[in-house]
Amino acid sequence: MPNGVLILAEAEGGEIVTVTKELIGAAQRLGAGPVSAMLLGSGVEAAAGKITGAEKVYVVDDPALAQYTNDAYTQAAAAVAQKADPAIVLMGQTNIGRDLAPALAFKLGTAVAMDTIALEMKDGGLHTTRPAYGGNARAVNGFSTTPAIATVRPKSQDPVEGGSAGAVEKVAFDASGVRTKVTARTAATSEGVRLEDADVVIAGGRGLGGPEGFAKVEELAKLLNGAVGASRAVADLGWRPVSEQVGLTGKVVSPTLYVAVAISGASQHMAGCSGSKNIVAINKDADANIFKAARFGIVGDFATVLPALVEAIKKVKAEG
Numbered sequence: 001m002p003n004g005v006l007i008l009a010e011a012e013g014g015e016i017v018t019v020t021k022e023l024i025g026a027a028q029r030l031g032a033g034p035v036s037a038m039l040l041g042s043g044v045e046a047a048a049g050k051i052t053g054a055e056k057v058y059v060v061d062d063p064a065l066a067q068y069t070n071d072a073y074t075q076a077a078a079a080v081a082q083k084a085d086p087a088i089v090l091m092g093q094t095n096i097g098r099d100l101a102p103a104l105a106f107k108l109g110t111a112v113a114m115d116t117i118a119l120e121m122k123d124g125g126l127h128t129t130r131p132a133y134g135g136n137a138r139a140v141n142g143f144s145t146t147p148a149i150a151t152v153r154p155k156s157q158d159p160v161e162g163g164s165a166g167a168v169e170k171v172a173f174d175a176s177g178v179r180t181k182v183t184a185r186t187a188a189t190s191e192g193v194r195l196e197d198a199d200v201v202i203a204g205g206r207g208l209g210g211p212e213g214f215a216k217v218e219e220l221a222k223l224l225n226g227a228v229g230a231s232r233a234v235a236d237l238g239w240r241p242v243s244e245q246v247g248l249t250g251k252v253v254s255p256t257l258y259v260a261v262a263i264s265g266a267s268q269h270m271a272g273c274s275g276s277k278n279i280v281a282i283n284k285d286a287d288a289n290i291f292k293a294a295r296f297g298i299v300g301d302f303a304t305v306l307p308a309l310v311e312a313i314k315k316v317k318a319e320g
């Protein structure tokens, strides 16, 4: 009889990433049986010992898992799922989770709910809530198959605090069935804070008029130790890299402060930033949709507003 919640842990540079703690926190709060974690990779055993709040940590440690591939990771995750026999599997809505969850669901003959922001147990089963129609509606889903698999949006759940390390159990994995091999990997160069992790995001839109319009956006981001984001219009025009795109087809961010500069606030853009705690909009059109979501709004030309804002923040910082 399937029981408990299995979460996918992720490690980067030997450290457990924040979303893992959020998944364990969410799994504990569900109260759906024992919480276990799986960590897949190569040379990850030491990191497994750093996972707290899960009773058991299943580790698949194999050179074939050194780089993420859908092929190898799906096989490894399925091996763990078969051993652990969970009722629920949770992953982060991360680069890995969003690719792996559907493939694992297919392999296990079950269903998956993607990009969920709330989880609850109802009538003995998992129910998930996720934004639909570009963030304009919420869809609540139940499952008629097990395990119920869901990806969870980073920062939507409170992380587990403290707790002891779980018992590590190695799971055997036969890599001979892996047909995909990563031959090269090029890291995108980015400076400063990662967009997904940033507590402050300053995003620019087409109204900035060109790549040079981003100079003040960058300055403001630097001043507030934030990251730069962009609308799709901007990424499509090649003014900024696609990696900075926020929205339905870009990244989902939920910082404390999201400043949208010359962004109209189309629903597809809002799908990526509506989880922000405070949205500040700067737009010359007082009727722009972005103002509906904004906590604070400044109606004006960015070319006037941004330098004034930068100066005012510098002054406040200097005053200490």
Ligand SMILES: Cc1cc2nc3c(=O)[nH]c(=O)nc-3n(C[C@H](O)[C@H](O)[C@H](O)COP(=O)(O)OP(=O)(O)OC[C@H]3O[C@@H](n4cnc5c(N)ncnc54)[C@H](O)[C@@H]3O)c2cc1C
Pocket (backbone or CB within 6 Å): 204, 205, 206, 207, 208, 230, 231, 232, 233, 234, 245, 246, 247, 248, 249, 250, 251, 261, 262, 263, 264, 265, 266, 267, 268, 269, 272, 282, 283, 284, 285, 288, 300, 301, 302, 303
């Ligand atoms: C399937 C699909 C997926 C999509 N995915 C995404 C996505 O992931 N992310 C995304 O962002 N979009 C996405 N889009 C596109 C989206 O619909 C909008 O077209 C896009 O977000 C518009 O970008 P923008 O706000 O920068 O540009 P615009 O809509 O052109 O808005 C520019 C804004 O700047 C203001 N402005 C102009 N000049 C100034 C100035 N001098 N000072 C101040 N304000 C000024 C204008 O008033 C206007 O509000 C998607 C669309 C589709 C169909």
